[in-house]
Amino acid sequence: MQIPCPLCGLRDSREFTCKGHAVTLDRPAADAPPEEWHDYIHLRDNPAGPTRELWYHGGGCGAWLIVTRDTATHAVHGATLASEARHAG
Numbered sequence: 001m002q003i004p005c006p007l008c009g010l011r012d013s014r015e016f017t018c019k020g021h022a023v024t025l026d027r028p029a030a031d032a033p034p035e036e037w038h039d040y041i042h043l044r045d046n047p048a049g050p051t052r053e054l055w056y057h058g059g060g061c062g063a064w065l066i067v068t069r070d071t072a073t074h075a076v077h078g079a080t081l082a083s084e085a086r087h088a089g
């Protein structure tokens with residue numbers, strides 16, 4: 001599998017570390033019930049198909065990327081810098 005780093009070009013995925021889904025989790029209030037904290041810490045979606053993931057290019061430029069990847073086929077559909085994705089909304 002190869003990942004198109006916006007700064008380095010197309011690179012082998014072994015240069016990267018996947019840090020999971022690129023989603024914003026709503027952190028419970030400090031006094032929220034244990035069930036809400038359990039869900040926040042442990043429960044994640046496990047989609048089969050296109051998903052956005054956070055990847056770190058540790059073997060290259062050191063950038064954090066948002067990679068769009070199909071979890072069923074491992075096809076990579078694109079990558080953007082995480083810093084730009086955050087500003088784009």
Ligand SMILES: [Zn+2]
Pocket residue numbers: 005006007008009057060061062063
């Ligand atoms: Zn890079």
